Amino acid sequence: MPRRESDEANEAVEANEAVDFDILARAARAATRYREAVAADTGQPAASYATCRQAWHGPTPETGAGAEETIDALIALAEPGLHPTTGARFFGWVVGASHPVGVAADWLTSAWGQNCGNHLGAPSAAAAEETAARWLLDILRLPAGASVGFVTGATMASFACLAAARSHVLQQAGWDVEAQGLFGAPEIHVLVGDDAHTSILATLRLLGLGRDRVKRVPAGPDGAMLVPQFRAVLASCEGPAIVIAQAGQINTGAFDPVPEMLPDIRARGAWLHVDGAFGLWARACPETAPLAAGFEGADSWATDGHKWLQTPYDCGYAIVAHPDAHRRALTAAASYLPPADVDERDPSQYVPELSRRARGFATWAMLRHLGREGIAGMVSRHCRLARRMAARLEREPGIAVLNSVSLNQVIAGFGTGEDDAEAGRLTREVIARVQSAGDCYVGGARWKGREAMRVSVISWPTGEDDIDRAADSIIDAWRTVSRHR
Ligand SMILES: Cc1ncc(COP(=O)(O)O)c(C=O)c1O
Incomplete structure (x- = not known):
């Protein structure tokens, strides 16, 4: 009997599917090889952006390519331009190192292909988030009744939290911002420290609260807000107000003086939001917890999974002490989406998106793998290693450590005694x-x-040898530069 065309097509689809599943193991082997190589070597990408652009440039594909050919080409193109941020001696920015357990959980998340919008469509993903949220609140010692949204990172976490803040303070002033928007609404005063992270201004811009109309509170040499100045600025505002404090300044690791700010904030009926992208994790470690004492009294907190918890990208948490405001600001209702019952939690109620990846799996896996003790130990080790780096640098004539190293951040200036330029x-x-x-x-x-070198110690594999080798390299570089000036 002659074979029909459709049979051949079906066979091709079946054959393709067989190849497609095998491709997962091929990708895993390449990823493992890459991570082993990076673990032993931390520098910068072999290829520059310009070289990468040239390499990636190509015409739109007219015909498809085989699965292996596609993935092999992706690896060959990408690897030269990968920044070894997962290595033990990467100190460039405050970024975690995508722990292999988190990566494995994240691979499964992609393979499982769950749409984490609601609990009916993704029961396991929704339940994993609920448990991970409960564990997070426990480990960070935040109110057990707070709601948690799983977002892309601290920027979107602040966005979600500040959307809840905007809703809450305007509701108290008799205005429904969800229905009416901001046109004609009572003015909201937003107070931000002079050394707040730039992402805060981005979220305010997106929320219609304006980047330039915020009230800036002067900060001290370590970047923390000054209390008398804060009180004066707050006293000058009438009507709804949101105060944005920081746990962990991006350069110095400093904490705003929240315990001293809180009584005024409460007396004024304002909302206190904390940007704690990495610094909030100080609360998970007994040695560093005093730095963030009293921060549990805030109304909302933004933090990252992909920094100190070492989940892979992307992962952040929007935590709000007023779940009603959180849900009111972000829930997207539709007739084809069944509403959650009172005791049920739909993941999309707490984040800006509807469809998204199930970030609860990687968060659950990292919390399960490290546990309370593992997280505390890692935070403590990183802070100890930052002090070790600072001590090495400070001993060298001509190098000045510019911050008091209370967390994991070291900033240093070179050429002490020279003019600024x-x-x-x-x-x-x-x-x-x-x-x-x-x-x-x-x-x-x-x-x-002034110009400064930043050293952020936040990669899970970093140990004493890594710090010593990095300190040697920095001191060698300084000696060479100083000899040739
Ligand atoms: C204090 C602070 N806030 C916010 C952010 C933004 O976090 P993300 O890039 O995860 O959105 C960062 C990033 O380094 C940060 O350090």
């Missing part, structure tokens, strides 16, 4: 030399009007 030039040169030497990766920033 010369010290800036020297600092930039040291950073460039360290980066090209390839023993570790450090970054730079402007801090209080």
